[in-house]
Amino acid sequence: MRSEVSEVFSALADDTRRAIYERLLAQPSGLTATQLSKDSSVSRQAIVKHLQLLGGAGLARSLREGRDVLYLATPRGTELASKWLVENGAAWDRRLAALQKRAKDS
Amino acid sequence: MRSEVSEVFSALADDTRRAIYERLLAQPSGLTATQLSKDSSVSRQAIVKHLQLLGGAGLARSLREGRDVLYLATPRGTELASKWLVENGAAWDRRLAALQKRAKDS
DNA sequence: ACTATGTGCAACTTGTTGGTTGCATGATAC
């Protein structure tokens, strides 16, 4: 089973999908798949698939509104990605610290 | 052509590849594909492919050392990913600010 | 020189991904 953080990175690895996510971010009231597909080069069905994938990665959620289905950005996904990056950024700091220690000891 | 940041996210989206990258981070002097494959479930050739992909994403570079080829972690890739996350994290702040403004105005 | 070992290259298999089209279903507005 693919790890959670893998799902997030994988969701963010596609240009189309990142563009969708950015549009959701810019529109806090949400957007429907049909609206998103209006000025997009790909079909509504393709958009829906992307939205479901974003949902699985904790980057979006859906909300039924009568006949429409609104999609909204959620923060959990990017939190996971940030967490991994911060933790591994810390490795760079440790490397730097080790370097400085060696320099001081010599 | 797939964007640069897509390449980074895509590189980080695979568990095997992230594990390799983390090992490179922990070993500032570098590791060879053969060394990496010793205690890994996949073949050396698979590891090499991952390393080349990491290289393409600015997450690693290679260095010939006699008969061996050392692979080292590089910071550029994670910088690109962090940049995207920070910029889009800022969208959440803007949304919060808009919410507060509306609350104050009412 | 011979042998060990590390690397490079290529063909191939299998599963996944991003996209399509076609059609059925469900809610709205007159």
Added chain:
DNA sequence: GTATCATGCAACCAACAAGTTGCACATAGT
């Protein structure tokens, strides 16, 4: 109640990704 419009579902396709095996080539060490 019927025309309209958004959604849901399924089959299909081409390209790519992750992995394998097999073998050739290069560099060390003795």
